Amino acid sequence: MTAIEQGTAGGTLNATTARLDRLGDAVIVIAYIISVALYLRIMAQYMVGFFIPGGSPIWEPVIACASVALIIAIGIFRGFTGLDRLDRISLAAVLVLTTVLGAVLLIHDGTLVTSSTLRLPPPPPVGTLDALLILGGLVITVQGFETVRFLGDEYDAVTRVRASRVAQLVATSIYIGFVLVATPVMGLGTAAGPDSTLLNITARIAPWLALPLVISAVLSQFSAAIADTAAARGNLTGLSSWFSGPRPYLISGAAAIAIAATIPTLVLVTIASRAFAAYYAVEAVIAFRTTSGVLRKCGFALLAVLLLAITLFAQPAS
Template sequence: MRPAGAAFVSMAPVAFDAYPSGAFHRPVRCSTMIETSFVVAALALFAAILFTRIGRSETWRAMVAPLASIIGSGFLVSAPLLGRELGGGAIFGIAGLCAFAWAIGGAVRYNILHVEPLLEQAVPPRNIAVLERLSAFILFFAYVISVAYYLALLGAFAMKALTGTADPVLAKAIATALLALIGWLGWSGGIRKVIRVESGVVVLKLAIIGGFLVTLAVYAGGLLWDGAPVSPPEPRGSWGSVPVLLGMLIMVQGFETSRFLGEEFGREMRVRTMRYAQLAATAIYVAFFALLSPLMNAAVEGAGETAVMDAALLVSPLLPLALTFGAVASQFSAAVADAIGGAGLAHGATRRLNGHQVYPVLVFVSALVLWETDIYGVIALASRAFALYYMLQAAIAALATVKAGGPVGAVAWRVLLALTCAAVAIFGIPAE
């Protein structure tokens, strides 16, 4: 029973009318407490990271790249996609994806510690060197596809913010224009200027996500106070959901970026901070799915890849605007980062094309992927490409373990991991 005289702004679910398309009217009222909690939490987290010893520490600097890559675009599209496929069981789906990513990360961490020294030898082991070079080619194409993925989402979020609707053609047009901009920046050498602001953009994105989680917690607390239900929809799913789940690997991808920070950080630091990044990302994802439970139906019934915006609108008009701002900034930043990574990989693998010459090729292929598939197809295609890269990394780890005389169990585990990644590449399908 509520104590007498207690003042509390009611946060019970607001009534809404559903359009035939599944979009929702803007709620007629919102809670000042909710909006205040978002602003205070986001600003506090932003200041705590950027203006304290945390943001200046070597551990944070080594951790921020993999963490930002994992908690990227997938954060906003993960709940609607998994919710449509698994209902209330979506939280177990994201936990399973994170566990799978942790296992793959173990192979990558092993390669940082034990394979990198082998590759630095005057004459590295031939089989390992060949697989490593092949994995670099695969990762280049994975980055090309992920650039299309990031910009497709950016276009969708921008269209949602500007027009209130999801127009896939105009969203792709926006993404194509940004692709052309990235290609020109890469060709002219100006892209490095863009990447300099990435650290601030990453902190901003994490602050907005942190504020969003606090806001969802306050909203759920208000529902509990009012005696309203906060449970998620009924779990569902079948064996047919497994290939769809496999096709979502890209949502928890990004930890492998620690592998390419060798010029700045030592091996032990990269291994340790990759673990921190994956554990933090898992905690954020699981907390997000748990706190989104009262809004899961709204997210599932929302419009396409921007469905979380529809659900957030039921809490406060401020949230979709903040999420859109953070998403657009981080999507473009991530696209630029992956374009630079892809160009560097192509230059290192071919030793013919210089960095400037790679960008037009990268942009052309990304544009083809963008226009020939929808966002769900791009997600599945990118997941396949990264799964092939992880398959090769697991195979390299298995070979290195054999060469080092490691235990048979470790070799068998890495072979099984490589086969599982191959299954993702073969059987992963779009979540349409």
């Protein structure tokens, strides 16, 4: 982050590296637009799954597209300040609800252990290569720390670096912790078979948490969509002076609506993962060019190759 910004500000940035940086900015805009559509499709999936058992192929894209329009309207009329305020409220609520749900699952796991009824779900019937390709298609679920890099007009470099590191630590603890407490209950199932969604699991072991879970999912996905909308707008304005006023919001919003209306959620997960992997591959090449030391360069080179492989070969979960 700082190496590119300092080189750009001082006019010392290598021409090839500068072109790679602009390529990365263009790729991340595409990734952001796809992820906005994905986050809001997931949000809609939780809402429809709760209120319409069995789901609805019509209401999911309708809700997602309407949500994109709402975020774009807030961005146009209130700007980053309006989006940031809404994002902060959503994030605070999500952290509280996630903590409560995680605690309930942990307590339930404890009862399974003490009663000797703990039964872990069976591993999926796929080979090692297929499993790795599917994991590559899930990059979107564990990314998002690059967003603060593109908020240079609002925060200084030190604040953004610190925010990115703290976000990675907090998110890692949440991801790992939640997988640990949720995995045991996925092996219980019902008379009709094992539960395949967190909403079904929650409704079975703690019915009173089903609605809070939906609220948490709605707020978390809405918050993520807000952050990526703001970041996409910032990148577009940096790419060209033509992207000024409401144009970045309108263009990214129209593209997100088209994607949310036409592409299934699981397919979107893999497409978004590939797009972010492509961006990270470009950034790894830039890091290779701007870092010093043989070990560092080898590490970034290997990372670039791995991310390129994910971009080309990642598979959807089903």
